[in-house]
Amino acid sequence: xxxxxxxxxxxxxxxxxxxxxxxxxxxxxxxxxxxxxxxxxxxxxxxxxxxxxxxxxxxxxxxxxxxxxxxxxxxxxxxxxxxxxxxxxxxxxxxxxxxxxxxxxxxxxxxxxxxxxxxxxxxxxxxxxxxxxxxxxxxxxxxxxxxxxxxxxxxxxxxxxxxxxxxxxxxxxxxxxxxxxxxxxxxxxxxxxxxxxxxxxxxxxxxxx
Amino acid sequence: xxxxxxxxxxxxxxxxxxxxxxxxxxxxxxxxxxxxxxxxxxxxxxxxxxxxxxxxxxxxxxxxxxxxxxxxxxxxxxxxxxxxxxxxxxxxxxxxxxxxxxxxxxxxxxxxxxxxxxxxxxxxxxxxxxxxxxxxxxxxxxxxxxxxxxxxxxxxxxxxxxxxxxxxxxxxxxxxxxxxxxxxxxxxxxxxxxxxxxxxxxxxxxxxxxxxxxxxxxxxxxxxxxxxxxxxxxxxxxxxxxxxxxxxxxxxxxxxxxxxxxxxxxxxxxxxxxxxxxxxxxxxxxxxxxxxxxxxxxxxxxxxxxxxxxxxxxxxxxxxxxxxxxxxxxxxxxxxxxxxxxxxxxxxxxxxxxxxxxxxxxxxxxxxxxxxxxxxxxxxxxxxxxxxxxxxxxxxxxxxxxxxxxxxxxxxxxxxxxxxxxxxxxxxxxxxxxxxxxxxxxxxxxxxxxxxxxxxxxxxxxxxxxxxxxxxxxxxxxxxxxxxxxxxxxxxxxxxxxxxxxxxxxxxxxxxxxxxxxxxxxxxxxxxxxxxxxxxxxxxxxxxxxxxxxxxxxxxxxxxxxxxxxxxxxxxxxxxxxxxxxxxxxxxxxxxxxxxxxxxxxxxxxxxxxxxxxxxxxxxxxxxxxxxxxxxxxxxxxxxxxxxxxxxxxxxxxxxxxxxxxxxxxxxxxxxxxxxxxxxxxxxxxxxxxxxxxxxx
Numbered sequence: 001x002x003x004x005x006x007x008x009x010x011x012x013x014x015x016x017x018x019x020x021x022x023x024x025x026x027x028x029x030x031x032x033x034x035x036x037x038x039x040x041x042x043x044x045x046x047x048x049x050x051x052x053x054x055x056x057x058x059x060x061x062x063x064x065x066x067x068x069x070x071x072x073x074x075x076x077x078x079x080x081x082x083x084x085x086x087x088x089x090x091x092x093x094x095x096x097x098x099x100x101x102x103x104x105x106x107x108x109x110x111x112x113x114x115x116x117x118x119x120x121x122x123x124x125x126x127x128x129x130x131x132x133x134x135x136x137x138x139x140x141x142x143x144x145x146x147x148x149x150x151x152x153x154x155x156x157x158x159x160x161x162x163x164x165x166x167x168x169x170x171x172x173x174x175x176x177x178x179x180x181x182x183x184x185x186x187x188x189x190x191x192x193x194x195x196x197x198x199x200x201x202x203x204x205x206x207x208x209x
Numbered sequence: 210x211x212x213x214x215x216x217x218x219x220x221x222x223x224x225x226x227x228x229x230x231x232x233x234x235x236x237x238x239x240x241x242x243x244x245x246x247x248x249x250x251x252x253x254x255x256x257x258x259x260x261x262x263x264x265x266x267x268x269x270x271x272x273x274x275x276x277x278x279x280x281x282x283x284x285x286x287x288x289x290x291x292x293x294x295x296x297x298x299x300x301x302x303x304x305x306x307x308x309x310x311x312x313x314x315x316x317x318x319x320x321x322x323x324x325x326x327x328x329x330x331x332x333x334x335x336x337x338x339x340x341x342x343x344x345x346x347x348x349x350x351x352x353x354x355x356x357x358x359x360x361x362x363x364x365x366x367x368x369x370x371x372x373x374x375x376x377x378x379x380x381x382x383x384x385x386x387x388x389x390x391x392x393x394x395x396x397x398x399x400x401x402x403x404x405x406x407x408x409x410x411x412x413x414x415x416x417x418x419x420x421x422x423x424x425x426x427x428x429x430x431x432x433x434x435x436x437x438x439x440x441x442x443x444x445x446x447x448x449x450x451x452x453x454x455x456x457x458x459x460x461x462x463x464x465x466x467x468x469x470x471x472x473x474x475x476x477x478x479x480x481x482x483x484x485x486x487x488x489x490x491x492x493x494x495x496x497x498x499x500x501x502x503x504x505x506x507x508x509x510x511x512x513x514x515x516x517x518x519x520x521x522x523x524x525x526x527x528x529x530x531x532x533x534x535x536x537x538x539x540x541x542x543x544x545x546x547x548x549x550x551x552x553x554x555x556x557x558x559x560x561x562x563x564x565x566x567x568x569x570x571x572x573x574x575x576x577x578x579x580x581x582x583x584x585x586x587x588x589x590x591x592x593x594x595x596x597x598x599x600x601x602x603x604x605x606x607x608x609x610x611x612x613x614x615x616x617x618x619x620x621x622x623x624x625x626x627x628x629x630x631x632x633x634x635x636x637x638x639x640x641x642x643x644x645x646x647x648x649x650x651x652x653x654x655x656x657x658x659x660x661x662x663x664x665x666x667x668x669x670x671x672x673x674x675x676x677x678x679x680x681x682x683x684x685x686x687x688x689x690x691x692x693x694x695x696x697x698x699x700x701x702x703x704x705x706x707x708x709x710x711x712x713x714x715x716x717x718x719x720x721x722x723x724x725x726x727x728x729x730x731x732x733x734x735x736x737x738x739x740x741x742x743x744x745x746x747x748x749x750x751x752x753x754x755x756x757x758x759x760x761x762x763x764x765x766x767x768x769x770x771x772x773x774x775x776x777x778x779x780x781x782x783x784x785x786x787x788x789x790x791x792x793x794x795x796x797x798x799x800x801x802x803x804x805x806x807x808x809x810x811x812x813x814x815x816x817x818x819x820x821x822x823x824x825x826x827x828x829x830x831x832x833x834x835x836x837x838x839x840x841x842x843x844x845x846x847x848x849x850x851x852x853x854x855x856x857x858x859x860x861x862x863x864x865x866x867x868x869x870x871x872x873x874x875x876x877x878x879x880x881x882x883x884x885x886x887x888x889x890x891x892x893x894x895x896x897x898x899x900x901x902x903x904x905x906x
Contacts, residue, residue, distance in 0.1 A: 024434060025430055025434040029426055029429075029430040032429055032460055036425075036426070036464055040467065040468055043501075047498075050491060055489055058489035060488075060489075136482075137489040138483065138485075138490045140482075141475065141482045144481070163846055176852065
């Protein structure tokens with residue numbers, strides 16, 4: 001490692017000059033933002049757990065009738081894969097493999113992100129069909145407050161990838177674009193981590209006998 | 210069905226129409242307040258147009274990303290909202306003074322008043338005032354040129370202004386929530402309050418809360434990454450330490466508020482069941498979430514004020530702060546403990562006695578670090594070169610009154626006592642007793658202390674003293690009787706009462722409210738008189754109080770780039786040492802070009818869009834909500850395509866300005882502390898120490 005790490009996570013390295021040094025404050029700030037965001041998710045998780053009981057379900061549809069573990073597992077695999085492909089994009093950025101390589105990996109990640117959202121939407125449609133709607137019970141309110149919140153974050157991440165692709169095309173790999181890609185990477189991986197918690201607590205936990 | 214264009218907004222939403230249809234005293238007061246908002250807004254428009262101030266307002270202020278201008282704008286916002294909050298408080302005291310079996314306000318109007326009063330005083334007076342002082346002072350104290358993220362700083366201000374604007378609009382259109390500043394469901398749910406009131410609360414709080422979270426990130430990164438060389442953490446002024454703690458609280462404690470308010474919104478708008486009575490809703494979750502925010506919040510308010518006192522006391526005692534390290538530890542301890550006590554807001558909710566005991570003990574423990582601080586300040590004053598200027602009057606008022614408020618807090622931390630006085634005026638007396646002498650006195654002292662730095666002239670001393678003494682007396686008369694009434698069992702938030710023995714105390718409190726109103730008037734007069742006499746009060750050389758930290762080492766008002774050359778810090782109280790050893794006011798060996806951020810309108814655009822969004826959501830005008838939200842997102846994304854975001858100030862220009870200032874310092878007469886409030890004080894101090902010199906550290 002040349003020059004040491006200026007911020008937690010993957011650093012661009014000294015050969016990136018101003019983009020590397022400029023990343024120190026902005027990436028650190030973004031870590032703080034993520035901490036705040038994780039607190040939000042933590043609280044929504046806590047609310048979900050307080051509602052995940054017969055009282056919260058108020059005699060309505062339970063998770064067993066509404067969840068499709070196969071589909072959720074596929075979503076999990078897709079999302080974890082997108083984290084890997086995003087990692088390749090960041091490595092391409094660090095090792096200066098050129099705009100095309102970065103854009104290619106970003107596009108793959110975007111494709112996987114959209115695939116995840118498509119499957120998730122299909123699941124949601126199924127839940128609405130079987131009456132697992134937020135208007136039915138406190139439990140489903142908590143579910144619809146939590147899982148789509150992750151989905152919304154991911155949709156925002158997809159929009160962000162589109163913006164970054166446009167900026168790479170118009171502005172080129174200027175320092176601001178590079179540090180934004182670093183932050184987008186953190187955001188993307190963080191959403192992955194949150195999904196692991198969603199999968200374990202909501203889906204596996206909900207289907208436990 | 211609601212109207213596709215106007216949503217649920219109709220003629221009867223307007224306060225004037227309601228007063229015309231139903232001209233009771235209560236409605237007429239509401240219409241009068243609405244009239245005041247409309248006329249005030251019109252007056253501002255007319256003045257701006259008449260004096261051709263639109264262009265300078267936009268160019269110099271509203272599009273500025275300079276932390277100093279943003280700080281001043283926060284303080285202006287806070288003072289405007291303070292006026293409304295105080296008037297509401299006085300109105301409530303008047304109602305209760307006449308409230309034996311009646312009064313002149315309807316219960317709903319009274320409830321609206323205490324809801325807006327609380328919401329405004331916490332979110333739109335205390336928070337913006339604190340954010341303003343931090344914005345102004347923090348970069349100057351750590352030797353930085355601006356905040357870490359100047360544009361985000363402007364957006365934070367825009368979102369805070371949005372929240373304030375929504376609360377002000379609620380006077381004219383629709384009505385505000387009647388659920389108190391904590392807005393507990395299910396009472397604030399769609400079943401019990403279907404109108405726009407709680408929605409106003411939700412969107413003003415959520416939008417302003419996002420701004421505050423962003424501010425917290427900004428302050429934290431500025432301190433962690435923006436300090437001048439040599440400014441190690443343990444050389445920072447105590448105020449900067451308190452800002453670290455406050456920003457930690459902003460980052461971690463605002464999310465629960467956002468979550469609680471948005472869940473309430475889901476309940477109200479989409480028929481969710483987070484907090485409803487039926488179908489598995491759990492309103493106790495709301496109470497937990499709200500106070501998970503609410504308790505750290507009150508420390509978010511008081512901790513920076515501790516920091517302000519920690520700057521004022523050493524300066525006006527001519528001594529370094531006593532027990533620097535213990536101050537740092539105490540501040541951190543309070544910040545951490547503040548997350549461990551939220552349950553004391555609802556000891557009566559029904560959890561087990563052991564849980565209550567644990568939170569009770571944690572709450573009492575906060576008195577220990579707070580006591581450390583009080584003793585440190587007293588020890589700082591001890592044998593100092595004390596000047597009883599206006600900030601010091603506030604400090605003394607704070608010492609006595611805040612200690613009383615803290616002690617009643619220890620009483621309330623005991624669950625057994627809390628059960629007895631739960632929901633009585635005792636509680637109202639307690640939290641006003643910590644927030645007014647603690648937060649408000651701290652802010653007013655800070656206003657007086659840093660005003661000459663911001664504008665280059667001091668505030669008038671005589672009117673300041675009158676204001677300070679009236680605040681102290683007014684607070685005491687208004688709130689100390691409420692302790693007694695609370696112990697006698699008078700519930701808070703009562704529009705009327707039926708026990709005649711309460712009445713004398715109500716009249717005492719009413720008298721106190723009149724004193725507070727006079728105190729506020731004195732502050733307005735002080736500002737007016739000071740501006741009129743600004744030539745006599747001028748202190749442009751920058752150091753009117755023989756200050757100790759870096760902000761006093763530069764001209765008043767400081768140039769946009771703050772420091773001609775970033776200072777090299779060698780110790781705590783850097784500027785005091787520089788003056789004592791003759792290092793101050795030295796010309797640097799070389800000047801360099803300075804890169805500064807460009808002005809931008811993005812904060813203003815966000816403010817306008819967010820206000821439209823809030824209003825549209827309150828009145829179910831869906832097309833406007835979608836439009837303003839998309840416009841805001843598009844503007845933010847569009848902004849990221851800008852690459853020319855900074856400009857260069859050439860070294861020659863900086864050198865010329867700096868040398869001109871040094872030349873004025875060279876020929877100016879320095880004053881000693883006897884002349885501190887005299888016309889002669891142009892901001893150049895003779896270094897002075899207390900008679901008994903402090904030991905070297």
